[in-house]
Amino acid sequence: MQHVLVLGDQLNLERFDLYPPKQTQILMIESIARGQVMQYHKQKLLLLYSAMRHFKVELELKGFQVFYWQGQTFEEGFAAYLQQFPKATITVMQPAEYGVAEKLQTIVSGLDGQLEIIENCLWLSTHADWQTYAADKKSYRMEFFYRQLRRKTNWLMDGSEPLGGKWNFDSENRLVPPKNHIFPKPLELKPDAITLETKAFIEQHFANHFGTLEQFNWAVTRQQALQVLDHFLEFRLHDFGAYEDAIVVGQAQLYHSLLSPAINLGLLTAKEVCETALKYIDQVPLSSLEGFIRQILGWREFMHHIYSTLMPDFREANGYSLTRDLPHFYWTSKTKMHCVSSAVTQVWNTGHAHHIQRLMILGNFALLAGIRPQAVNDWFLLGFVDAFDWVVTPNVIGMSQYADGGTFTSKPYISGAAYINRMSNHCQHCQYNPKETIGANACPFNSLYWNFINQHLLSLAKNPRMSIILANWQKRDQTTQAAILEQAKHILQNLEQI
Numbered sequence: 001m002q003h004v005l006v007l008g009d010q011l012n013l014e015r016f017d018l019y020p021p022k023q024t025q026i027l028m029i030e031s032i033a034r035g036q037v038m039q040y041h042k043q044k045l046l047l048l049y050s051a052m053r054h055f056k057v058e059l060e061l062k063g064f065q066v067f068y069w070q071g072q073t074f075e076e077g078f079a080a081y082l083q084q085f086p087k088a089t090i091t092v093m094q095p096a097e098y099g100v101a102e103k104l105q106t107i108v109s110g111l112d113g114q115l116e117i118i119e120n121c122l123w124l125s126t127h128a129d130w131q132t133y134a135a136d137k138k139s140y141r142m143e144f145f146y147r148q149l150r151r152k153t154n155w156l157m158d159g160s161e162p163l164g165g166k167w168n169f170d171s172e173n174r175l176v177p178p179k180n181h182i183f184p185k186p187l188e189l190k191p192d193a194i195t196l197e198t199k200a201f202i203e204q205h206f207a208n209h210f211g212t213l214e215q216f217n218w219a220v221t222r223q224q225a226l227q228v229l230d231h232f233l234e235f236r237l238h239d240f241g242a243y244e245d246a247i248v249v250g251q252a253q254l255y256h257s258l259l260s261p262a263i264n265l266g267l268l269t270a271k272e273v274c275e276t277a278l279k280y281i282d283q284v285p286l287s288s289l290e291g292f293i294r295q296i297l298g299w300r301e302f303m304h305h306i307y308s309t310l311m312p313d314f315r316e317a318n319g320y321s322l323t324r325d326l327p328h329f330y331w332t333s334k335t336k337m338h339c340v341s342s343a344v345t346q347v348w349n350t351g352h353a354h355h356i357q358r359l360m361i362l363g364n365f366a367l368l369a370g371i372r373p374q375a376v377n378d379w380f381l382l383g384f385v386d387a388f389d390w391v392v393t394p395n396v397i398g399m400s401q402y403a404d405g406g407t408f409t410s411k412p413y414i415s416g417a418a419y420i421n422r423m424s425n426h427c428q429h430c431q432y433n434p435k436e437t438i439g440a441n442a443c444p445f446n447s448l449y450w451n452f453i454n455q456h457l458l459s460l461a462k463n464p465r466m467s468i469i470l471a472n473w474q475k476r477d478q479t480t481q482a483a484i485l486e487q488a489k490h491i492l493q494n495l496e497q498i
C-alpha cells in the first residue's frame with residue numbers, strides 16, 4: 001500500500017493517473033488551527049476548504065480511498081492516520097512554503113511514521129534550470145531566466161530567436177481603455193451543496209476574519225477552473241497585453257485572467273494554462289500572448305525560485321528600517337484617497353485585486369508611508385484568495401517594498417499621483433487633486449513620494465535609473481522642498497485621517 005499526503009495547494013488530479021487506486025491510500029488534513037494562524041480572508045478559506053472537499057470526492061470517484069481528517073491541528077490528523085496505518089511511510093510532493101517539509105517530517109517521525117518528500121510536479125521549471133541561470137549570481141533578473149525557459153520550452157520561438165523578433169513586448173502593454181469602453185462580462189460560477197456547506201463552516205469557525213463571503217465566485221473544482229481558463233482565452237486574452245497596467249473604476253477584472261487561485265491550488269497546472277493559451281497564436285496579438293506567457297513562465301516561476309533561494313532571511317528584510325504600522329484603512333477602506341479605498345473595498349469583497357492595484361496603489365502607498373514591510377507582507381498574505389507565502393513574500397518584500405535592497409528589481413516601484421492619474425480614472429472621482437502637492441486638497445501620494453526621495457537620497461543616488469527623478473527634486477528651491485516635506489510630515493502624523 002502506498003500512502004500519499006495531499007496538501008491544500010496540491011489539488012492536481014492528473015498526477016494520480018500514475019497511482020493504482022486499489023493500492024493507494026490518500027491522506028488529506030483540514031486543520032482549523034492552520035486557518036486561524038492569521039485572520040485570513042473568509043473567501044480564501046472557503047476556496048481552500050471547498051476545493052479540498054471537492055478534491056476528496058473526485059479522488060473517490062476514481063476509486064481511491066481517502067482518509068479526510070477534519071479537526072484542529074495537523075498533529076492530530078497525522079496521529080489519527082498513523083493509528084490506523086502504524087509506521088506508514090507517507091509520500092508528499094515538496095511543499096511550496098519554506099520550512100513546511102521539515103515541520104511535517106518532525107510531526108510524522110514523532111508518531112513513528114516516515115515522510116518521504118518527492119519532487120513537486122506543478123512547477124514549470126526545475127531547481128536545475130534555476131541553477132543554470134543563478135549559480136554564479138548575487139542579484140537576479142526575471143527577464144534572463146524567462147528567456148532561458150522560453151528556449152527550453154520552445155514557446156513563442158522562431159528557431160533560436162524569439163517570435164516577432166523581441167523577447168518582450170512590455171512597451172506595448174501600457175494603454176488605458178478609452179472612455180465608455182465595454183468590458184467583457186465576468187463569468188459567474190454557481191456554488192454547489194459542498195460549497196454552501198463549507199460556507200456555513202467558515203462563518204462558524206472564522207466569523208471575525210477579514211472580508212465577506214457574499215460575492216464568492218472562485219473555481220473550487222478542476223471543471224470550474226477550466227471554465228475560467230476558457231472564458232479568459234475566449235474573451236480576454238486578446239486585449240490582455242494592451243490594458244495589462246490599466247486601472248478602471250468599477251472594473252475589478254478588466255482583461256486579467258483571475259487564474260492565480262486555480263493555478264496556486266493545483267486545479268490547473270501552469271504548463272497546461274500556457275499550452276492552451278499558445279493555441280490562440282493566430283487569434284490574438286503577439287504582445288498579449290507573450291505578455292500572458294511572461295507572467296506565468298516568467299514571473300511566477302522566477303518568484304518561486306527567488307523565494308526558495310533567499311528564504312528565510314528574506315522575509316525579515318527591512319532595508320529602509322521602516323517601523324510604522326499599517327493604517328486602519330487597509331482594514332476598513334475608510335480613506336478619502338479614492339484609489340486606495342476602492343482597492344481595499346475590492347479586496348474585502350472578493351479577496352483579489354489585479355497586479356497594478358497591488359503594486360502601484362496598495363504597495364506603493366505602504367512604502368511611501370514608511371510601513372514596516374513585514375506588516376505589509378502579513379496584510380497581503382491574509383487579504384488575498386491567491387496568497388501563499390512563496391508568492392506573497394517575494395512580491396511584497398522584494399518587488400513592492402524593495403526591503404531587500406533590490407535583489408531582483410532594479411528600483412523601487414514608487415510613484416506620485418501623476419502615474420495613478422495616467423493609468424486610471426480614480427483621480428476624477430477623488431476628493432484630492434492629483435496635480436497638487438501642498439495644501440488640504442493635495443493628493444497624499446505626491447508629498448509622500450518626494451519625502452521618500454529626499455529621505456533615501458543617498459541610497460537612490462547609487463541607482464542610475466533614479467537620476468532624473470533625483471535631479472527633479474534637487475533642482476527645486478529650498479523653500480519649496482521644505483513645504484513639501486512639511487506637508488508629508490503632517491500627512492504621516494495624521495495617517496488615520498487622510
Ligand SMILES: Cc1cc2nc3c(=O)[nH]c(=O)nc-3n(C[C@H](O)[C@H](O)[C@H](O)COP(=O)(O)OP(=O)(O)OC[C@H]3O[C@@H](n4cnc5c(N)ncnc54)[C@H](O)[C@@H]3O)c2cc1C
Pocket residue numbers: 255256257258259260261263264292295296299300301303353354355356358359363380384386387388391392395396399400
Ligand atoms: C504586492 C503584490 C502581491 C501579490 N500577491 C500575490 C499572491 O498572493 N498570489 C499570487 O498568485 N500572485 C500575487 N501577486 C502577483 C500578481 O499580482 C497576481 O498573480 C495577479 O494579480 C493574479 O491575478 P490574475 O490571475 O488575474 O493575473 P493575470 O494578470 O491574469 O496574470 C496571469 C498569471 O500570471 C501569474 N503572475 C503574474 N504576475 C505574477 C507575479 N508577480 N508573481 C507570481 N505570479 C504572477 C499569476 O499566476 C497570474 O494568474 C502579487 C503581486 C504584488 C505586486
